[in-house]
Amino acid sequence: MVTAGRSRAAAGLTPLLIAGAVTAAVCLWLLVQTGDGVLIGYLGGPIALVGAVYGCWRIGSSIVVSRPVRSFWRQLSHASVLLLIGSCVSLSLSNNNAGLSLVAAAPNVLGIVWVVAAMARLPLGENSLLGWSRTLLDLTTVAVAGTLIFWYVVLSYAPPGVDLESRAAAGTVGVLGLVALAIIGKASVMPNAPIDALALRLLAGAPIVGATIAVVLIAGSDGPRLAMSVLTGPLVALSFAAAAWRQRHVLAHPSADVARRHRSMWDLLPMLGVVTTAALVISVSSREMSGRERAVIVGAALIVVCVVARQLLGLRENKRLLVGIRTQQVELERLAMTDPLTGLANRTRFGAALEERLAGHRAATVLLIDIDDFKVINDTMGPALGDQLLYQVAQRLRNNSVVTELPARLGGDEFAVLLDADEIDVAEDAAARIQRALSEPFRVGEERLLAHASIGVAVAGAGDSADEVLRNADIAMYAAKEGGKAAWVRFEPRMRQEVVNHARLGSELHNAIIRNELFLLYQPVFDIATGRLHGAEALVRWKHPARGFVSPGDFIPVAERSGLIVPLGAWVLREACRQLAAWKAEYGPGAIKAINVNVAVRQLRESGFVDEVAAVLAEYGLLPGNLVIEITESSVADGRQVRETLNALHEMGVRLALDDFGTGQSSLSLLRAFPVDVLKLDKSFVDGIADGEDRGRLAVAAAVAQLAEYLGLSAVAEGIESEAQLDRLRDMGYRLGQGFFMAKPLPANEAGALMAADPVSVIN
Incomplete structure (x- = not known):
């Protein structure tokens, strides 16, 4: 992972290293060149711009960044291609002494226009007609002021013989450079903009170079003109590559410090243009007007300057207010998107x-x-x-x-x-x-x-x-x-269908509880030493009107997941107690002493479960000792509420049986921590003990019997399916057992008949 991160970082730094190396090489060439081989100096521009194109394209084609960021850098890569074409045109014309033409400047002009278009797609203020009108007015002010400056100032220093086409080409590049600089400055101070502020400021180097080359090509001497001509491409490429590297660094390190967005001189370019234009008006008018007319012009210009100064003071005051609002807004957005405990996204x-x-x-x-x-x-x-x-x-x-x-x-x-x-x-x-x-x-x-x-x-x-x-x-x-x-x-898609089926089955189970589609069977528990019926475990069954008999393995998990296990368990508890009371009334002393009822952990979590048990026992005239609640090891370890419920039941006199004993990982610790009366050896330890070959099962089964005797608990062996198993368990010391060998789960009337049967015939 670390190696991959380093390789990505190196790939992001490559365009910047290329542009920097080429710029340094061109500067060195300018120091040692003798005037011949100008073509070599112009080679640096295309080479450096290829690196810039690659740097912008890498971000624009990445799928891990947001759409606005990806779109912006993709458009900048297109602008870099246009500037690359312009650099190649300059290379092809490097041996000609022809002035700057509109044809030669066209790719560069289109490249600047493309940059301006990319910037215009960023949030530049209020996203409304009024907000866009303000932005357009600012850019128009800069464009008009720049045109006047080039027309009245820069061109006045142009040497004789510079044709109109060269002047127009240079002026176009210079004015567009100022416009691009203004829009970059405006974008770099917008809060919560998708593009990093420092990356935008690094991009500002490109329009500064464009405006500078426009001035030098018109008003400069031969030396500066050559230097700027060969350095324009590498410097623009360096600006683009540095900005791309910064953006990739911020994307790769979101928690790194991000450049603060604050107002700068760039944001004041429109006002600077107004002041500069006023100065030009005074300068030009003073040559041709009388004193009184000149005073009017100067007074008008002073009023403009005062208005601008007043607006600057107002902006400063507004800025102070906005900083506080934006700080609060950023903090509120952070809180709204962050989990307060962990600091992760919410x-x-x-x-x-x-x-x-x-x-x-x-x-x-x-x-x-x-x-x-x-x-x-x-x-x-x-x-x-x-x-x-x-x-x-x-x-x-x-x-x-x-x-x-x-x-x-x-x-x-x-x-x-x-x-x-x-x-x-x-x-x-x-x-x-x-x-x-x-x-x-x-x-x-x-x-x-x-x-x-x-x-x-x-x-x-x-x-x-x-x-x-x-x-x-x-x-x-x-x-x-x-x-x-x-x-x-x-x-996998099939899982969704299973969930739908479970939901449908849950709905039908809800109706089944209401419509009395459920019934109980009773699994007899025998004293395997005497053959006498000792008790019975109540097992819920469901006969669906359309599906027929639904397996408990299908509807019990649905009940537990949906929460229906609570009303289902309440029905089972009430019905089992009702049936025990009926048996006692019919068979008297021959009836079983207690009924076993399975209780889910969801029921034990209910705060009123103990009161519910007490109310049901009282309703049917039963004592707490007439009820055995069977629970699993996972239920016992569920939490504080379950522990308190079990302790309350035990104190009431209800007996607690630990079902499927031996299959969990903490069975012995549970016996010390919780009030258990009965251990039910899981069927998995009964299977295979008859032949004596599975020494592990034999050891566990024997240990559970000895442990129960030592702790004064009752031990019940589950799942007895053969006489050999019964004999082996009896020899180990088990007194109680249940399983298909002795009796399958029976309806209430058949289970009641066993209470009057001969003890020997029950076992056999």
Whole structure:
């Protein structure tokens, strides 16, 4: 990355080095030349201007810069070509002693006109008819004053024999040079202009050279005329190349100090033209008028000078006011576009940059970055430490993004990076680079934290809007989270259809809850030592009127993502408790003592969940001990709100079962930190233990049974599918188990029938 940056910097400096070297060589030639071989001196102009053309063209053809900047420098490259043609014409006429002709000056005149046209496209003040009228009046004032100066002053020093065509050509070049100088000066003081102010001031060297050569060619002696003739091309090229280098430097280093835009003598050129014209009027009229008439002219000129001075004082006062307003405006714009915590671009600036890039049909790729499990860190360690972590994540993104990429914080723990590329491999390399940068531990206060991220990659396609690209990146980011987190996923069109299908299924699930399309099955839990029915786990099922039976693996994730898991879980809790109360009324002491209900982390985050459980138990006349709430390890580690909810439930008397035990990374620490009553050995450890070949599964299964006995907890083996597994688990010390070998999930009436069945027949 550093090597590439250096090579780009060297490429940007090459035109400036060429123009500088040629200018120095021509100056050296002027010192040693003897009057012969003038052609050699004129060779410098075309060579230097080729470098200037290349320098301007590089910026004008770059896709990573904004459209106004690209358009301006492209037009300057065209002007450089015209000046190059003019330099070649001068080279071809170098051995002729003919004066400056309109034909020879035509390419240079067109080049200056092209520069003026490029400047006119920049913001030069108020973008209205009044603003443009002011600009036009300023330029007209400079043009008229320049014409008068050349006509009455410069041409008066012309030696005898200079033809009218040479005078007209020189005057045209000189006046256009002054006009170009005035418009460059006006553009360089405009606030928030797209072109760097110092680059514009460096460009001013070209019209100054043009005006100077016009004066020297008419009124100068042979020596200065030759010097300016051979130096004009290299000096103009040096001006263009220096300006292009400055612009490339600012584009490559946006945080570098930018030249301040303030008023200068250039901005006073129109007023200087008025004063100069008044002086000419006095000088010319004094030769032919009487004393009284001369006094009137002098008085009129003095009034003009006073008016100009008064306007200057007014401008100075206005300037003082405008500086404060502009300073506040710049600060407000910075605040409106910057995230206050991290200093990165915020969502507004990121969206505007993405929209601009898409509007200009430029390549764009969005990386959407979400910190995995940030809520756990924020809730566990406090928001102050969470903010410090977000700040450090932002610094990692800034330090690992190249200058053409825009990192931003969109809100919360969500970040984004805008790339100026649409190649898949470039986007994937950038995602992998950011993943590596964020994988290193963060030093936050006294803590060292790991904060992995899930990244969604979306490459902008033809016709995509900014919202669509961000939405695609968001879809891909959620796919990365569902795939296991700490990974990146590239968006594919099929993902959008999956989201649509999930949304449609979510809408239908919402209706299903209202229309009572859901029902419960009950997975029996047996005492595998006695064969007696011990309990049952309530499992929700959905019979869709059109789709038929919908798998829980399809609609449960939709419910969790959409938030429907809260009303769905509330329905399951109420229905399971109602059914347990019905069994107790029907079977009396033979009924199971408790019902197991799975609860999602989203429910545990609800502040009123504990009260909801208490109300349901009271409604159906149940005790807290009649309810077992099954939770996963990831739910337990979710944050402070979940911990408080679980502690409140445990204190109430509700039993807590840790489902899928052994599959997480922090199972043992959870047993010390949270009130757990039941451990449910995950099915993955039950599979394959019958033959005894998988020693790892055997060891884990045995360890869980011993751990539960040591801690005074109940241990339940899930997913028992054979008698051999049942026997092996019984030998390990397990008392409770569930699985298809003993009973599949059953409707309420069939599960109730088991409560009256013979214990031996239940197992067999």
